[in-house]
Amino acid sequence: MQEINKKRFSWPLFLSPFISRLGDGLYIFGLNWFIVKATGAAAQLGIVQGIGGLVLVLGDLFAGPLVDNYNRKWVMILSDLISAIACLILALLIDIRHPVFYQLILLTSILDIGLAFNFPAAKAIIPELIKQSNLTRFNAWINTAFNFADIFAPLLGGVLLTFKWLNFRAFLVINAGSFLLSLFLGLMLRYHFRGSQHKQLSILTSLRDGINYCLQHTVLVQMIVVDGLLNIFYAALNLLMPYEVNHYFGGNEKLYSYALSLMAIGGLVGGLSLAGQKRVLHMNSVYRDVITFSCLLILSGLFVHYWVLLAAATVYGFFMSRLGVQMITLVQNETSVNYLGRVFAIWFLSVDALHPVGNFIFGFIIDWLKHQTFSLIGGLMLLLLLLVRRAFHVKQKKSR
Numbered sequence: 001m002q003e004i005n006k007k008r009f010s011w012p013l014f015l016s017p018f019i020s021r022l023g024d025g026l027y028i029f030g031l032n033w034f035i036v037k038a039t040g041a042a043a044q045l046g047i048v049q050g051i052g053g054l055v056l057v058l059g060d061l062f063a064g065p066l067v068d069n070y071n072r073k074w075v076m077i078l079s080d081l082i083s084a085i086a087c088l089i090l091a092l093l094i095d096i097r098h099p100v101f102y103q104l105i106l107l108t109s110i111l112d113i114g115l116a117f118n119f120p121a122a123k124a125i126i127p128e129l130i131k132q133s134n135l136t137r138f139n140a141w142i143n144t145a146f147n148f149a150d151i152f153a154p155l156l157g158g159v160l161l162t163f164k165w166l167n168f169r170a171f172l173v174i175n176a177g178s179f180l181l182s183l184f185l186g187l188m189l190r191y192h193f194r195g196s197q198h199k200q201l202s203i204l205t206s207l208r209d210g211i212n213y214c215l216q217h218t219v220l221v222q223m224i225v226v227d228g229l230l231n232i233f234y235a236a237l238n239l240l241m242p243y244e245v246n247h248y249f250g251g252n253e254k255l256y257s258y259a260l261s262l263m264a265i266g267g268l269v270g271g272l273s274l275a276g277q278k279r280v281l282h283m284n285s286v287y288r289d290v291i292t293f294s295c296l297l298i299l300s301g302l303f304v305h306y307w308v309l310l311a312a313a314t315v316y317g318f319f320m321s322r323l324g325v326q327m328i329t330l331v332q333n334e335t336s337v338n339y340l341g342r343v344f345a346i347w348f349l350s351v352d353a354l355h356p357v358g359n360f361i362f363g364f365i366i367d368w369l370k371h372q373t374f375s376l377i378g379g380l381m382l383l384l385l386l387l388v389r390r391a392f393h394v395k396q397k398k399s400r
Contacts, residue, residue: 023178025153
């Protein structure tokens with residue numbers, strides 16, 4: 001689509017992922033509550049979500065080539081349709097008091113496959129519909145909506161639980177409704193698929209072609225490396241916050257919920273801080289945010305106090321949101337439309353694969369360093385990201 005025909009803002013493209021995110025949030029809330037209540041343990045829930053995470057990684061492998069070879073609008077619509085049908089079928093079949101294990105695994109896997117295809121398609125279609133000068137602003141608003149959905153979903157779920165007649169089946173129907181509404185909004189998109197400018201390749205060949213494309217563009221490689229490292233530390237912070245509440249503040253669930261709420265609010269503010277952004281983004285702005293974020297985490301590790309934890313949670317949400325918006329916009333600006341699906345899929349694959357690394361490594365470190373882990377996370381983040389920046393700077397000098 002020519003730049004003159006693109007828009008500054010698209011309500012269907014803005015609302016569709018927000019509604020899907022809200023429905024998914026309610027589904028996860030309901031799954032966590034009702035399944036643990038029905039089984040009396042968290043083991044089955046952990047297995048279900050673990051298998052779902054593995055399916056998501058496998059889905060990332062195949063999503064990129066498909067998103068680049070086929071109509072992105074219809075990839076989004078079909079993934080929403082399949083997810084809605086799966087939720088409705090399970091709502092009809094499930095025994096609420098004694099949920100069948102394989103049914104939950106099957107549904108969660110289907111939803112994660114839908115996410116693996118829908119998310120890259122939704123991100124790849126944005127530059128085809130939104131003016132380049134408005135990409136940062138639009139991505140900021142979408143990211144803000146995502147954070148609002150993360151805040152609102154557990155609040156809405158808590159309200160729904162006050163109605164004693166509601167059960168997990170109702171949460172499944174609500175999630176199906178969110179997918180159908182997202183599907184309807186997708187149909188409203190004015191998008192004309194031009195077809196791939198290259199001959200269609202096999203999945204593996206197309207994926208290899210996408211990897212070669214990334215390797216030829218230093219900014220993309222740099223961004224994938226940076227975000228992969230950041231997600232190791234994000235995983236560490238996700239483990240550290242509940243540990244802090246349990247170890248220092250009596251395991252008070254309300255104190256933990258306050259910290260999570262402030263993290264989500266920080267994400268809202270972080271997204272809004274870029275909503276008025278007009279200048280073109282560069283990797284230097286990413287590095288500046290990482291340096292500031294790292295220094296604040298180092299300071300957080302020096303003082304053990306609940307207010308420090310709340311401040312660290314807010315800072316975490318703020319910078320995670322800002323960095324996410326900036327890197328998504330960088331990918332959209334630096335990547336040819338024909339490769340956007342594969343580049344996003346490769347990026348998400350690297351992030352999904354490295355996140356468990358942070359869980360494994362820092363699961364042991366937190367027990368050893370306790371609160372001082374904040375300072376270690378900040379110090380390692382600062383050191384590694386500066387080394388990455390230096391390495392790419394030297395590489396660029398040699399290539400000139």
